[in-house]
Amino acid sequence: DAKTTQPPSMDCAEGRAANLPCNHSTISGNEYVYWYRQIHSQGPQYIIHGLKNNETNEMASLIITEDRKSSTLILPHATLRDTAVYYCIGHSGNTGKLIFGQGTTLQVKP
Amino acid sequence: NAGVMQNPRHLVRRRGQEARLRCSPMKGHSHVYWYRQLPEEGLKFMVYLQKENIIDESGMPKERFSAEFPKEGPSILRIQQVVRGDSAAYFCASSLRGGQGTDTQYFGPGTRLTVL
Numbered sequence: 691d692a693k694t695t696q697p698p699s700m701d702c703a704e705g706r707a708a709n710l711p712c713n714h715s716t717i718s719g720n721e722y723v724y725w726y727r728q729i730h731s732q733g734p735q736y737i738i739h740g741l742k743n744n745e746t747n748e749m750a751s752l753i754i755t756e757d758r759k760s761s762t763l764i765l766p767h768a769t770l771r772d773t774a775v776y777y778c779i780g781h782s783g784n785t786g787k788l789i790f791g792q793g794t795t796l797q798v799k800p
Numbered sequence: 801n802a803g804v805m806q807n808p809r810h811l812v813r814r815r816g817q818e819a820r821l822r823c824s825p826m827k828g829h830s831h832v833y834w835y836r837q838l839p840e841e842g843l844k845f846m847v848y849l850q851k852e853n854i855i856d857e858s859g860m861p862k863e864r865f866s867a868e869f870p871k872e873g874p875s876i877l878r879i880q881q882v883v884r885g886d887s888a889a890y891f892c893a894s895s896l897r898g899g900q901g902t903d904t905q906y907f908g909p910g911t912r913l914t915v916l
Binding site: 720721722724726728731732733734735736739741781782783784785786787788789790791792793 | 804831833835842843844845848855856858859889891893895898899900901902903904905906907908909910912
């Protein structure tokens with residue numbers, strides 16, 4: 691599965707949109723881009739995933755570039771409870787494992 | 801619809817004892833994954849099981865660790881003769897189909913193991 695690169699940390703003002711970038715330049719055609727987050731020491735929480743098209747659900751939107759080499763997770767109206775470590779993962783399902791990098795620590799500030 | 805359940809949530813063991821961690825997958829899920837998170841580190845894959853089968857154990861330490869997912873009952877991660885370095889959070893995830901990129905893994909709350 692593809693190696694992903696994320697900035698180590700980001701800040702966002704409460705109520706504003708949080709845009710979290712991820713580079714996955716080596717992603718292969720059958721790999722999906724998955725986003726999880728881990729709040730404090732809780733279990734990772736699934737957010738969203740996509741292959742080519744942009745995706746939206748009740749939690750977030752995922753924008754994938756046309757060449758699929760990068761993506762952006764958008765939390766439209768960040769709250770203090772969105773403070774967490776956000777992980778971007780490329781996953782094909784060929785192996786069961788998810789490979790977690792260091793992620794981006796998002797700090798939402800009042 | 802209950803999510804992935806893990807018990808116990810906290811487990812304290814003395815060096816040399818055995819630790820048994822249990823994971824009940826989401827209803828209808830037959831694929832289970834175990835991950836470990838050492839203090840101040842990221843999550844690392846340990847093992848992937850389907851009912852009665854180990855599919856991938858490439859992340860499991862070669863000694864003292866074993867996992868099973870019987871036909872009936874929860875998946876068990878067993879650590880024999882625990883050492884202080886085993887202190888970590890152990891997370892279980894489950895999925896519906898396995899082997900597909902669109903098969904989402906859902907995580908439980910974890911078991912925090914402390915070895916004295």
